[in-house]
Amino acid sequence: MRWYILRRIGISLLTLFIATVVVFVGVRALPGDPAVAMSAESASPRALQAIRVQYGLDKPLPVQYVNWIGHALRGDLGHSPKTGLSVAQTLVQRVPITLELTLLALLVAIVIGIPIGILAAVRRGTIADYVASTTALGGLSVPHFWLGILFILLFAVHLGWLPASGFVPLTSPLENLQHMLMPAVVLGIGLAAVVMRQMRSAMLESLGADYVRTARAKGLSERSVVGVHALRNSLVTVVTVVGLQLGALISGAVVTEQIFLVPGIGKLTIDSVFSRDYPSLQGVVLVTATGYILANLLVDLAYSVLNPRIRVGGAAS
Amino acid sequence: MTVAPTMAPPAPTAVTSRGRMRRRFRRRPLAVIGLCGVVLVVLVALLAPWIAPYDASASDYSAVLKPPGTGGHLLGTDDVGRDLLSRLMVGTRASLTAGVLSTFLALVIAVPVGMAAGYYRGAIDAVVSRVTDVVLSFPFLILAVGLAAILGPSLINATIALAVSQIPMFVRIARGEVLGLREQEYVQASIVNGAPSRTILRRHLLPNILNPLIVQTTVAIPGAIIGAAVLSFLGLGVQPPTPAWGTMLSDAQQYIGSAPWFATFPGVAIAITTLSFNLFGDGLRDVLDVRMGS
Numbered sequence: 315m316r317w318y319i320l321r322r323i324g325i326s327l328l329t330l331f332i333a334t335v336v337v338f339v340g341v342r343a344l345p346g347d348p349a350v351a352m353s354a355e356s357a358s359p360r361a362l363q364a365i366r367v368q369y370g371l372d373k374p375l376p377v378q379y380v381n382w383i384g385h386a387l388r389g390d391l392g393h394s395p396k397t398g399l400s401v402a403q404t405l406v407q408r409v410p411i412t413l414e415l416t417l418l419a420l421l422v423a424i425v426i427g428i429p430i431g432i433l434a435a436v437r438r439g440t441i442a443d444y445v446a447s448t449t450a451l452g453g454l455s456v457p458h459f460w461l462g463i464l465f466i467l468l469f470a471v472h473l474g475w476l477p478a479s480g481f482v483p484l485t486s487p488l489e490n491l492q493h494m495l496m497p498a499v500v501l502g503i504g505l506a507a508v509v510m511r512q513m514r515s516a517m518l519e520s521l522g523a524d525y526v527r528t529a530r531a532k533g534l535s536e537r538s539v540v541g542v543h544a545l546r547n548s549l550v551t552v553v554t555v556v557g558l559q560l561g562a563l564i565s566g567a568v569v570t571e572q573i574f575l576v577p578g579i580g581k582l583t584i585d586s587v588f589s590r591d592y593p594s595l596q597g598v599v600l601v602t603a604t605g606y607i608l609a610n611l612l613v614d615l616a617y618s619v620l621n622p623r624i625r626v627g628g629a630a631s
Numbered sequence: 632m633t634v635a636p637t638m639a640p641p642a643p644t645a646v647t648s649r650g651r652m653r654r655r656f657r658r659r660p661l662a663v664i665g666l667c668g669v670v671l672v673v674l675v676a677l678l679a680p681w682i683a684p685y686d687a688s689a690s691d692y693s694a695v696l697k698p699p700g701t702g703g704h705l706l707g708t709d710d711v712g713r714d715l716l717s718r719l720m721v722g723t724r725a726s727l728t729a730g731v732l733s734t735f736l737a738l739v740i741a742v743p744v745g746m747a748a749g750y751y752r753g754a755i756d757a758v759v760s761r762v763t764d765v766v767l768s769f770p771f772l773i774l775a776v777g778l779a780a781i782l783g784p785s786l787i788n789a790t791i792a793l794a795v796s797q798i799p800m801f802v803r804i805a806r807g808e809v810l811g812l813r814e815q816e817y818v819q820a821s822i823v824n825g826a827p828s829r830t831i832l833r834r835h836l837l838p839n840i841l842n843p844l845i846v847q848t849t850v851a852i853p854g855a856i857i858g859a860a861v862l863s864f865l866g867l868g869v870q871p872p873t874p875a876w877g878t879m880l881s882d883a884q885q886y887i888g889s890a891p892w893f894a895t896f897p898g899v900a901i902a903i904t905t906l907s908f909n910l911f912g913d914g915l916r917d918v919l920d921v922r923m924g925s
Contacts, residue, residue, distance in 0.1 A: 325764070328761065329761070329764045329765055329768050330768070332761065332762075332765045333765050333768050333769070336765060336769075340777055340781060343781045448661070451906065451909050451910065451913065452902075452906060454853075454905075454909055455853060455902055455905040455906035455909050456898075456902045456905075456906075457857045457860055457861070457898060457901045457902065457905070459860075459861060459864060459880070460880060460894075460897070460898030460901060460902070461898075463880065463883070463884060463887060463894045463898070464894075464895070464898070466887060467887050467888075467891050467894070471887060471888045560770075561767075561769075561770035561771055562770070562771065564770040564772075564773065565770045565771045565772030565773065566772075568772050568773065568776065569772070569861050569864070569865070572865065573884075583773060583776060584776065584865055587776060587777075587780040587867075588866070595777075595780075599769070599773060599777060602769070602770060602773055603768050603769050603773075606768055606769070606770060607768045610768075
């Protein structure tokens with residue numbers, strides 16, 4: 315178990331290192347001279363040279379990389395040439411917003427996906443199963459950014475129940491929730507479909523397993539068989555799948571934030587692509603990749619805790 | 632193409648596994664509906680310039696934002712008076728190009744790489760696995776947006792960006808399957824017999840990893856179609872005036888109160904397309920999985 319964790323952490327660190335190199339090289343491969351992008355509208359060649367020296371752009375790439383990563387490790391991700399703000403500070407403001415959005419979406423997905431998945435498995439082959447499974451497939455097929463636009467049309471324009479877009483900080487919780495509700499539901503629906511489908515198939519597998527038959531034979535109530543024995547084992551699969559979907563959730567957040575004008579890191583990514591704000595883009599991609607690698611590591615570790623067979627290296631089977 | 636619907640034979644004779652699969656597939660109405668949808672969308676993409684009622688790029692400022700069914704426009708017009716139905720039809724091309732082509736591009740690159748990693752193991756495997764991990768450490772869209780930004784916004788570049796983002800998944804599947812199959816006796820026997828690696832990979836391994844790859848392809852295509860729509864929605868895909876569903880949606884956003892149909896139809900087009908691929912893929916998965924199990 316310890317060896318497994320250490321090995322897993324080692325791989326994550328290596329991946330993280332290569333990812334930083336990719337981000338670094340990638341941002342430098344963007345079209346246009348970064349010095350021009352960082353300067354005022356019509357900078358003289360001398361001013362450009364000054365910017366290159368100031369940001370170390372005149373140095374060889376490996377030196378630039380070491381400088382950049384050294385600063386990044388100390389929490390200095392440079393300044394945005396567009397706003398003049400520190401990239402790190404901007405990220406500190408924006409990461410929690412995206413985090414809130416994705417957590418709420420995850421909650422929506424779990425609250426919708428797990429009960430419906432269980433229901434579809436327990437009532438396999440009935441109308442309920444059929445409706446649930448088809449709806450889930452529909453949920454997977456509908457592009458969520460379009461769903462976002464339809465939601466705005468219905469709930470904001472026609473009914474006027476919810477604000478169409480924008481963001482209010484958590485200091486006023488009720489208004490915050492009002493603004494976050496539509497984005498979270500839109501983002502969560504696709505994941506809910508995935509969770510439901512996984513829950514259904516995992517549950518079907520569990521319900522057919524020997525230990526469930528044993529539990530039934532012991533005379534346990536159906537509720538306890540389904541709710542305790544089968545559910546616990548099915549959750550292992552669902553945790554893994556939710557973990558694998560984190561990337562999709564972050565991808566979804568990019569578009570959802572764009573539609574509902576939520577000032578998270580997704581919107582920051584797109585804004586910095588279009589304003590050629592390279593330090594911000596570099597920072598946001600770096601933070602996203604790091605967060606994603608860490609989350610995957612945690613999911614793997616959680617998986618090994620939930621599934622004893624991995625923990626003891628197969629001895630239990 | 633050889634199997635035509637015939638009278639039900641009185642006694643089942645030897646049926647090819649392909650024929651059996653075909654019949655199993657036909658017993659799933661949703662899968663058949665999906666297949667019909669896919670065929671329809673592909674036909675529309677191929678025939679768009681001939682079957683579209685209007686020129687998709689011709690604006691008509693006397694008919695701006697006309698509701699569906701008015702002035703000979705079945706689905707209405709957009710903000711510069713272009714016929715929505717025609718634009719949707721022509722837009723099918725961009726969506727299918729970016730969605731389907733990118734998946735096949737990823738498949739063509741990823742399968743040999745993944746198979747080599749699984750077959751030769753050692754240093755190749757280590758390098759391939761690490762690179763795969765790194766690419767996977769960027770969320771799909773962040774990677775695609777980043778790549779599209781580096782390459783510049785265009786249909787070809789969006790396709791490349793989507794292809795690169797899909798490669799790791801296919802590499803992982805090909806590698807994993809080959810890793811398991813290479814220990815099978817028939818593969819070991821070929822190795823001992825001195826068959827060249829190329830022959831083993833092509834004749835013995837490739838046919839046996841096709842099913843999981845086909846299933847992943849049917850999962851990946853609708854994802855890539857949505858990805859393509861997202862990229863063009865964000866302005867990183869097809870450039871105007873060439874119509875694309877994503878661009879139409881982003882244009883429509885500002886008229887959501889006054890012309891709701893403008894934003895509705897492109898989304899319906901995307902949803903019908905991805906739903907068709909998903910239904911077809913689900914049916915295919917069931918059919919192929921059963922065969923894998925037997």
